[in-house]
Amino acid sequence: MDLQLSEKRVLVTGGTRGIGRAIVEAFLDEGATVGYCARDADAVTTTQEGLRGRGPATGSVVDVGDAEALAAWVDACAQAMGGIDVVVANVSALAIPDTEENWQRSLNVDVMHTVRLVRAAMPHLERSDAASIIAISSVSGRESDFASGPYGTAKTAIVGYIHGLAFQLADKGIRANTVSPGNTYFEGGVWASIETGDPALFEMAVGLNPTGHMGTPAEVAAPVVFLASPVASRISGTNLVVDGALTRGIQL
Numbered sequence: 001m002d003l004q005l006s007e008k009r010v011l012v013t014g015g016t017r018g019i020g021r022a023i024v025e026a027f028l029d030e031g032a033t034v035g036y037c038a039r040d041a042d043a044v045t046t047t048q049e050g051l052r053g054r055g056p057a058t059g060s061v062v063d064v065g066d067a068e069a070l071a072a073w074v075d076a077c078a079q080a081m082g083g084i085d086v087v088v089a090n091v092s093a094l095a096i097p098d099t100e101e102n103w104q105r106s107l108n109v110d111v112m113h114t115v116r117l118v119r120a121a122m123p124h125l126e127r128s129d130a131a132s133i134i135a136i137s138s139v140s141g142r143e144s145d146f147a148s149g150p151y152g153t154a155k156t157a158i159v160g161y162i163h164g165l166a167f168q169l170a171d172k173g174i175r176a177n178t179v180s181p182g183n184t185y186f187e188g189g190v191w192a193s194i195e196t197g198d199p200a201l202f203e204m205a206v207g208l209n210p211t212g213h214m215g216t217p218a219e220v221a222a223p224v225v226f227l228a229s230p231v232a233s234r235i236s237g238t239n240l241v242v243d244g245a246l247t248r249g250i251q252l
Helices: 016-031 043-049 067-081 099-125 150-173 189-198 199-206 218-228
Strands: 009-013 034-036 058-061 086-089 130-138 174-181 241-242
Touching: 009 016, 009 067, 009 189, 016 034, 016 086, 016 218, 034 043, 034 067, 043 058, 043 174, 058 067, 067 099, 086 099, 086 218, 099 130, 099 150, 130 150, 130 218, 150 174, 150 241, 189 199, 218 241
Parallel strands: 009 034, 009 086, 034 058, 086 130, 130 174, 174 241
Antiparallel strands: none
């Protein structure tokens, strides 16, 4: 299936590892031009080298918790690419323990970076004929689990925010959707850390998966790219759960 993403201009926050990196790669494979960012300069350099020859991608060092830096990055990318068609808010502080600091970090990084990314990109999205907003939430935003608290609450807020955007922007032809992954395993990720640091929790989490295993970043990236594409032109305001039947609640 041709997703009609050739030469579409895409921004992805947190694009150097895990789900974010897989999303960048998937868009490039569909012929899109991608700007991505991360806080770690070495990670951006390494990713840029790894993407060489895959397609037009430009990495930048940006702390998405810095409102001015995030807005400046969006404007610079729009100028360099000649506009913006798709934004993907992927970064999370992964601030799980219930502390005052983690509440602040989750709200500033997970929630407000999503809001600020949309605000900064909006003038450019309004000029696109295929405008799409995607935010990465989590199954922890859909049901209570060990990550309830700062992380889970922030992820719930993201789903609500994006659903409201879909309603508010429909008459402008701008779509907004959320993707909520279940536990996703990759080297250097949170579950790889838990596997060695808390084997009992890791074993319990794997056991909850009806498939018998966790997902991969690529398995999350594929539905993200589909939802963002013009092929999904009638889908807006949805929260697509990508969890291998992990969650038990019926989504009505």
